[in-house]
Amino acid sequence: MKRIFALVLMIALLAGSAYGAALPKLRVGYVPEPAHGLYFVAKEKGFFKEEGVDVDLYQFGSAAEGMAALKADKLDVGTFGTTAPLVFISKGSEFTFIGGMMIGGQAIITRPERLGELSGKDLKVYKGKKIGLVKLSTGDVVFKGALKKAGIDYKKDVNFVEFGSVAAVVEAVKKGAVDAGLVFPPHFSLAEKNHGLKVAHYIEEFYPDYTCCRIVAPTNLVKANPDTYKRFLAALIRAYRFYKTNPDETVKIYTRALKIDEDIIRNETYVKRVAESNPDPLRKGILDFWQHIRDAGYITQDYPIDQHINTALYKQALDSVVKREPKDKVYQQMLTFYKKNN
Amino acid sequence: MRRLGSLLLILSLALLAVGVRPDSARAAAVIRLGYLDDPGSALVLLADAGNLFKEEGLEVKPVRFKDSAGGLASLAAGKVDVGAFAVRETLMAIARGDRLRIIAGGGTDRTGSLLDEVDASARLEREDRGIVVILSDLPGAPDKETLAKLVSTLIKADLLLHNHPDRAWSSIARHRPAEGRNFSFDPDPDYYRLAGIWKRLDLQAPNMERSFLADHVYDEIYCDALHDLREGEGEADPVLKKLADKAVCPPDCCPTGKKKRNDKGGSQ
Structure with missing residues (x-):
């Protein structure tokens, strides 16, 4: 009996290590902001691993610093506002928007x-x-x-x-x-x-569903590993569902990760709902944002930003989650929202 | 026991020598700064003559060059660390593959004339002769902290030049533009202006990455320096405010949003 137990344990351990070793790794950068909490939820609830991606989270003090790390190949993906990625792209950096993290909030x-x-x-x-x-x-x-x-x-x-x-x-x-x-x-x-x-x-x-804080990744990595990024987005989609249906636990996860007053996080996230953590890429919102930057005269040269927005990966990730739980109301709402905003 | 004591003493002295000397040497490293005898170099000359570099803790040795070609060759060879030379020749050197990075702007002759109305090329030629400040991006180049101090000093020189022009020019009287000349001074490297010149000179080769020029413009150093100077301000200096209005710098964010100049790639 002891032998059988040892054998089972060994097989389990081997399978476990093989499973861990097989997962593609993603280095993910973020700035400490309550509405960026889907990362913490997906990490803590094990959604990244369940979807088949091993994520390490790296915190940055500013969007520019994070974008510089992304450009220097120190990160595989990150969320650093909307302005910073647009400025980098307009200066020739090859980044692609693949999703979102926050809507509203100002x-x-x-x-x-x-x-x-x-x-x-x-x-x-x-x-x-x-x-x-x-x-x-x-x-x-x-x-x-x-x-x-x-x-x-x-x-x-x-x-x-x-x-x-x-x-x-x-x-x-x-x-x-x-x-x-x-x-x-x-x-x-x-x-x-x-x-x-x-x-x-x-x-x-005055401006419903405006874009803030997009998820960007180096274009070459997105092209080389679309499946990894799709899995990453699927985990965030599941984290969004968790955030919508488990407020108390979500607040605790955010508070632990950000070390900000729990009342402030609860108030902003669920009472006043000043921002929504939402992984939708919001393509139309990105294009509007770019136009507003140009209208304000901050950047005079135009650039075809649309070439740097990939909505297909998010849609595939959403479809894969919906397929598993076709009757789930949150996922159905996400589909409707996607159709409207992309 | 005595042997152990001696050993520890030797070890401590060795550690002290190893630990202290390189830092002292680094702190005292002299920055060799190339410049031209040209009013467009006024910001670097003023920073030197007005002791602004010293106030920032930098030891700078100015090295005069007859022309931009000679200065850029010395920069590319690492014989000077930083230089203030003409933008056209700098961009051409970058396109050739020289390891240079533009870290700040300088002065450009904006003297308008009737000729400008009929011949835009005269205006563009003056634009091309405008000065930019360039770093020799070779191993051993000044670190980010030193560069930030250097750029911060150039911004301060610009404030001095705009707020107290007589005092500023009296310290570099020989370089004051002649009567009737209209030089504009701006420490902003201004990527988008450089990109315009780059495009006009047709320097983007088919095999170059789209970000080739941006990778040779170190504007985050300028943004950081501007940010730090503004943070120290009570009521913003109007000249500093004007510089900030013009700069395209991604904003800071979040409760811990203090920029750190390092390459560590965040913290886990």
């Missing part, structure tokens, strides 16, 4: 006494106002996009003041040096908690 903060003046559902409240922002941040680009969509000539009617960091924007709002400031999560929650400032609007109210 807010306009102000001092409590200015809240009444800036409330309402019309962007015209910002006409003639002084707005602090970090140049080329998602908030900067999409807010200008929203103003343009609303028919407001923001170059003439709004006074934008650029700051070097989001902390400087919060400080300027606090001091009253600007009327309002565009900030990204979790800075508006921190500004409310630590400085008594108020969120006047989430940009989502």
Whole structure:
């Protein structure tokens, strides 16, 4: 009996090590942001391994630093905003957008006494106002996009003041040096908690489902290993389902990974729902974002960005998951969302 | 016991020698900086004459060159570490395969004339003669931290030149543009401007990667230096603000969003 047990154990161990060794490895970069949490969920719940990919996560302090690592072949894939990959691609880097990580998430903060003046559902409240922002941040680009969509000539009617960091924007709002400031999560929650400032609007109210934080990978690696990237995306699709159906555990996973106040994470993720963690590539959103950057005059040279968006891998990954659980409502909603946005 | 003590002493001295000397040597490394006798070199000349390099902890030895061709050859051979030479010849050297990287902009003659109206080539020629600051990208080149200090110093020289022109030019009087000449100074390497010149000169060979030029422009150093200088500002200097308005730098992000200049590739 002992012999049989030993044999079974040996076979199990061998099979296990063979399984682990066979998995293709992906080095994944991210910036510490609550809405990037699908990576932590997929890792902690074992979805990456179950889908057949071995993932190591690497945290970066800034999008530029992460993109430089991606370019230097130190990463296989990463999520570093939308602006940074677009700037790198426009300068000749061969990267491909294969998915997304975050939709929405930008807010306009102000001092409590200015809240009444800036409330309402019309962007015209910002006409003639002084707005602090970090140049080329998602908030900067999409807010200008929203103003343009609303028919407001923001170059003439709004006074934008650029700051070097989001902390400087919060400080300027606090001091009253600007009327309002565009900030990204979790800075508006921190500004409310630590400085008594108020969120006047989430940009989502004026510009639904705008893109933030895309998943990019070197084009040559995507072409050489499409199946690996497809598996990676399938794991994130399953992580999305988990995030939609298991809020308490998701908050704990995010909190452990990011070491940010659990209340802030819960509030942003499930109470105020300021951003959605969603792996959809949002092709139309990327193209809009590029156009907004060009409209703002930040980059004057045009470039066919569409050549650097691959939606097929995500669709294949989604189909593979749907095939396994065809009646699952979350996956069905993802299919509908994909059709609308790609 | 005495033997063990002696051994430990020798070992400590050896470790001290090994551990300390290279760092001291690195800290004291002199940066050989090539330049031209040209008003377009004003930012590097001012940084030297105004002791701005020294204030940043850099020891810089200026080396004068008669022309860009000679300066670029010395850069490519590693005889100077950094140089301020003409953009056209620099781009041509990069296209030839010289290991050079543009780390900052300099000065360009923008003197308008009636001739410009009828002959755009005169304007383009002046543009091509504009100065850029280039790094010799050979083994032993200054590290990122040193380069960031160098670029930061050039930005400070630009602020001095714009905010206190008389004081600035008095320290490099010989290089002041002649009456009627209009030089514009800008420490931004400005990839997109360089890409325009690169395209006009038709330097992109079929076998070159699309990112060939971008790989020879070190604009993240400029972005980092600009970011750090702005962080130190209370109310932003209007000249610094103008530089930031123009630069195309991906923004910082997230609660721990402090940039680190390293090549470690993140932390697990």
